[in-house]
Amino acid sequence: MVDLAITSAQEALGSAVVRAQAEEDRELTKRVRELGAGLVISLNGLFRMARTHALTNTAFDTPVHDMRVRLQALLDLLGPVHVICVEDHIYVNDVRIRFEGVVEQGIALAAELGRHRVGGITFNDVLEDQHVREMVRLFAAPAAEHNPRHTLADGLAAVGLRSVELHPIQQFKLAGDDSAEMLKEFRETYVASAGHLAEAFASVGQGRLPNPLLARRAVTQFIDAANTEDILPLALTAEAEIPPFAQHTLAVTVLSLLIGRAAGLGKASLADLGVAAMLHDVGFCMTERGATVPFSRHTRASLKVLLRQRGFYQAKVRRLLAILQHHRPCNDPLGVPTLYARIIHLADDYDTLTRARRRRPPVCVPPDAVACMAAQGFKAYDADLLQAMLNVLGPYPPGTLMRLKDGRVVASISTVRSPESFRTPLCRLLRRADGTRPQAEQVVDLAREGEVAAIVRGTMQ
Numbered sequence: 001m002v003d004l005a006i007t008s009a010q011e012a013l014g015s016a017v018v019r020a021q022a023e024e025d026r027e028l029t030k031r032v033r034e035l036g037a038g039l040v041i042s043l044n045g046l047f048r049m050a051r052t053h054a055l056t057n058t059a060f061d062t063p064v065h066d067m068r069v070r071l072q073a074l075l076d077l078l079g080p081v082h083v084i085c086v087e088d089h090i091y092v093n094d095v096r097i098r099f100e101g102v103v104e105q106g107i108a109l110a111a112e113l114g115r116h117r118v119g120g121i122t123f124n125d126v127l128e129d130q131h132v133r134e135m136v137r138l139f140a141a142p143a144a145e146h147n148p149r150h151t152l153a154d155g156l157a158a159v160g161l162r163s164v165e166l167h168p169i170q171q172f173k174l175a176g177d178d179s180a181e182m183l184k185e186f187r188e189t190y191v192a193s194a195g196h197l198a199e200a201f202a203s204v205g206q207g208r209l210p211n212p213l214l215a216r217r218a219v220t221q222f223i224d225a226a227n228t229e230d231i232l233p234l235a236l237t238a239e240a241e242i243p244p245f246a247q248h249t250l251a252v253t254v255l256s257l258l259i260g261r262a263a264g265l266g267k268a269s270l271a272d273l274g275v276a277a278m279l280h281d282v283g284f285c286m287t288e289r290g291a292t293v294p295f296s297r298h299t300r301a302s303l304k305v306l307l308r309q310r311g312f313y314q315a316k317v318r319r320l321l322a323i324l325q326h327h328r329p330c331n332d333p334l335g336v337p338t339l340y341a342r343i344i345h346l347a348d349d350y351d352t353l354t355r356a357r358r359r360r361p362p363v364c365v366p367p368d369a370v371a372c373m374a375a376q377g378f379k380a381y382d383a384d385l386l387q388a389m390l391n392v393l394g395p396y397p398p399g400t401l402m403r404l405k406d407g408r409v410v411a412s413i414s415t416v417r418s419p420e421s422f423r424t425p426l427c428r429l430l431r432r433a434d435g436t437r438p439q440a441e442q443v444v445d446l447a448r449e450g451e452v453a454a455i456v457r458g459t460m461q
Helices: 004-021 026-049 058-078 104-114 129-140 148-158 179-205 212-226 231-237 244-262 267-278 295-306 314-325 339-354 366-379 383-393
Strands: 081-086 089-092 095-097 120-123 164-167 401-404 409-412 426-431 443-445 452-455
Touching (some): 058 120, 081 104, 129 148, 148 164, 179 212, 179 231, 212 231, 244 267, 267 314, 339 366
Antiparallel strands (some): 081 120, 409 426
16 A cells, blocks of 8 residues: 555655755755744843843733744744754754854853753744743743753743753863863763663654754764774773663764765765764654554654654755665665665664674674675675775774684774774783683784684673
8 A cells, every 4th residue: 555645755855855956945044044043032032031021021022922923934944943052053953043243142042041051942832922931931040950951841841831842052072182081072972872862762752853953963073083083992882871772873873974984975964974874763763553663664654754844955855865765775676875875774784783682692793794795795785885884894893703823812992993904903802812811901903913813703701
């Protein structure tokens, strides 16, 4: 039976691709910028007025009405409206808002929200005048001493504003240039990303749209960290601190970014790719007749829910196509999938092959997974992107157990560091030649010592 909703969505998406390629969505972006700037100015004005006027004062009538009108227009254009402060910048959904050189507007809103440890607001529905006044009252009140964001969220819910969601404070980059601080910040960001995924998936499960800006912020930090650190092993070591549902998604995101970087993508394109990777399995949060959407339909389910976000700017089009096509092989009769889809396909299959699930061992150890995928060639994967992935992972990807010719057993803990060290990763010593465990962690650089005798297929007891 033909799914009319999916057929209609695919037709709309196809038309959107044409428009995006022709850059005809500029008018939408311009409109969002205009309305977004007006919404921020309205919020700033209301917050300032609340310090000197009672909310029952008729002076609030016009500003409240203006704020509601602008919000309604944005809801009509975009669906749920995400107003996110990132330092002194303001974003409405994926569009950065400009204030004709008046940067103070962005700073003022960030400061007002920041008192409550809030970095952004999502409006999921229209607000009545009284709701606007109640929201302004709560934001204008002194911040709670403990857990101010959660306290404010509880206050909003208590006055009937459950459709208004609050988000934590966002930053552009990892703090500081110190390597130890960078590692700490990356780990914290990686673990926090699991919480963002939980929020996104919960929103979809409740019929709301996920906020792509939270994913984009995490992805930006992953990209920054990758400029100085080997982030794939760092991500794998952080998995013990995140729930199983997020482990696969975040691992696919990190590997997709590394493949994209090896393929020559710029930072903006990598950010779009990373957000698509984070949302690639969001369809599994939906249900059909009370049951989880099956694998065969999860990409279409993802497309169906994400298409509800209005507008067809290029980043969204690329994201949707990647989510729809990331399981399709390169020789698919429907045509070659998009670039982002081909990259995510590689990362997704590699992680699926090497990940233990529900007390079952992985299908393959990492070197065998690489060999299995390489054997598929162009039948399943883009040959150039597959080579880019091999150039990142090398013959002994992170997690590979190896027995050296001198009898030691080691585990690979690095991706490829340079063309010269392609076959010689950094490793952690697991067993000495006599079979004993080292008392302290020891790193073995195969570029300087040791030679691989065999891959260990199984776990070390």
